[in-house]
Amino acid sequence: MNKALPRAGTGDIQIRAAVSDDLAALLHIENDAFSSDRISRRSFRRFLDSPGARILVACGDAGVYGYALLLLRCGTALARLYSLALDTGHRGQGVGAALLKAAEAAAFEADRIVLRLEVRADNRAALGLYEASGYRVLGRVANYYEDGCAALRMERLLHGPDLGSGRAPYYSQTTDFTCGPACALMAIRHFDGTFPTGPLQELTLWREATTIYLAAGHGGCGPFGLANALARRGLSAEVRLSPDGPLFVSSVRDPEKRKVLILVQEGYRAEAQMLGVARSGHPLDAPALAERVSGGAMAIVLISGYRMFGEKTPHWVLVHDADDRHLILHDPWLGHERHESPADAANLPVPFAEFDRMARWGRDGVRAQILIRKEP
Ligand SMILES: CC(C)(COP(=O)(O)OP(=O)(O)OC[C@H]1O[C@@H](n2cnc3c(N)ncnc32)[C@H](O)[C@@H]1OP(=O)(O)O)[C@@H](O)C(=O)NCCC(=O)NCCS
Structure with a gap:
């Protein structure tokens, strides 16, 4: 004190x-x-x-x-x-x-x-x-x-005093349902500096990875769909998911829509196997993620938006760097109604314990991560 x-x-x-x-x-x-x-x-x-x-x-x-x-x-x-x-x-x-x-x-x-x-x-x-x-x-x-x-x-x-410019370039999602594709674009661009980024690439990735439905609006993206899209672009992707099974099912009331949501995700899983996407039922805790990221990986992680911006929607963020106490992430969502600029949403240092609390979604506490590397 x-x-x-x-x-x-x-x-x-x-x-x-x-x-x-x-x-x-x-x-x-x-x-x-x-x-x-x-x-x-x-x-x-x-x-x-x-x-x-x-x-x-x-x-x-x-x-x-x-x-x-x-x-x-x-x-x-x-x-x-x-x-x-x-x-x-x-x-x-x-x-x-x-x-x-x-x-x-x-x-x-x-x-x-x-x-x-x-x-x-x-x-x-x-x-x-x-x-x-x-x-x-x-x-x-x-x-x-x-x-x-x-x-x-x-x-x-609050940003730390000595945060650098960030390892990955920042890209802000242009629709409210493309947080996952925006994270994927940042990761792809990090590993391939010539890859074009823009709303068209963002929507193309969304079309490859969407669960079609989510709550009342357009579907977001699931972990296998995103991992497949990354694998198709030459990156090595590993999905860590717990509990195992289709995501976001409880967010959709209509049984017909639920059927579609489950079926599409089964398709992504089958495709993941063919593309050689690795999978594990054990998501990493924040210190282990920090180790992977410090070793050269990027991680797209599912968080509950609740602790970040007070809404219980599922949300993907990109963990692109770490120090000994924080994971450093890019949040693709800019609160435009609050006039946020990338300075508010890029390079956010999140303490390990806080990250482990925010990186779970829904009643089942789903934890989903996509670890991305470029093999030499
Ligand atoms: C509010 C208070 C803490 C500001 O502290 P301060 O030392 O006078 O402010 P600073 O000199 O550091 O000014 C920093 C910036 O604040 C803004 N600011 C300060 N006084 C201002 C004034 N009278 N009108 C408009 N903007 C002002 C300016 O942007 C200024 O930057 P600038 O000098 O480059 O233009 C001080 O005026 C105070 O104690 N007021 C009474 C108590 C109070 O109201 N507390 C706030 C409770 S929420």
Whole structure:
């Protein structure tokens, strides 16, 4: 908790973890910055002692100028910026931005990949800071504050400080049912830098691999269909699937559609055998996947979209790199309604434990992976 943090890089301001001696300064800043919804002395004391909270303070020659309060909920990949405030004399000098950066770094260090916050809809300075720092508005909560003011809920995906450009090129899916083909395109392009990528190639792969039906809309792609498409393009593909059997059947109500969905997948399995696609009933856990990926493989992995973007749809992502604590993935889905850019969805570092939680789908906890290599 009291670990020293790097200097903020704003002149002689230093950012460090708060200690109990900072309590009076924290209360002074709180009273200076807010006229309602203030954090009490007792609450500050509790936060200072709580393993699920981090308070960072920005200090200079004249003492403590501001603080950021971060809450880390156990078992989730989310961190919440509960409060950020400076005393009046130190605003507009980059200290708020530096504290925000330090809070993001502390959340990332604690294996959180999303930082969320609420801000008064009429707080121009704070909104300016969050927008300039890459936060997107998720929604509006009416009557959130004591005086009836609405809050805007915002979030940002956290990227590590030293992520490179990524081993695989990023490609964003152009329809809501082509996450699998978009991942396959990125992998093919990684192994063959001349392979063309675009909506036509994406739809061609989809036509080769689709389960035809899924929930209410178009079918997505299954693991054998995708592996076959990759094998046909000269790559070595291995499907790891558990439990064994056709996927997504529970998502389709109509029995006729179910029959089609099962039949198509049986066809892909038979074809996989002819194409020499390897198969295993044992999906790899995150550290084992990291080892494979570090050894030169790519992996297309089925995840539940729930932990990533709050929807329980099945979703394919590409794991293309790893470090000793994270798998690094490209999520082909850009939340266009949230104005995401590839910077939000490419090179996402996901902590091992979090990845193992998100990489299962549906009531049966299906785990599906396609490991891809290019044989010399
Ligand atoms: C909100 C607050 C933390 C911002 O900190 P700050 O140190 O003043 O902000 P910075 O100097 O780091 O500014 C960073 C960016 O924020 C934006 N910003 C800051 N003040 C702004 C203002 N008054 N109007 C519009 N945008 C503003 C700008 O984009 C700025 O970047 P720029 O200087 O390159 O233009 C600070 O003003 C504060 O403590 N306010 C009172 C408490 C509060 O409202 N907390 C937020 C609770 S959610």
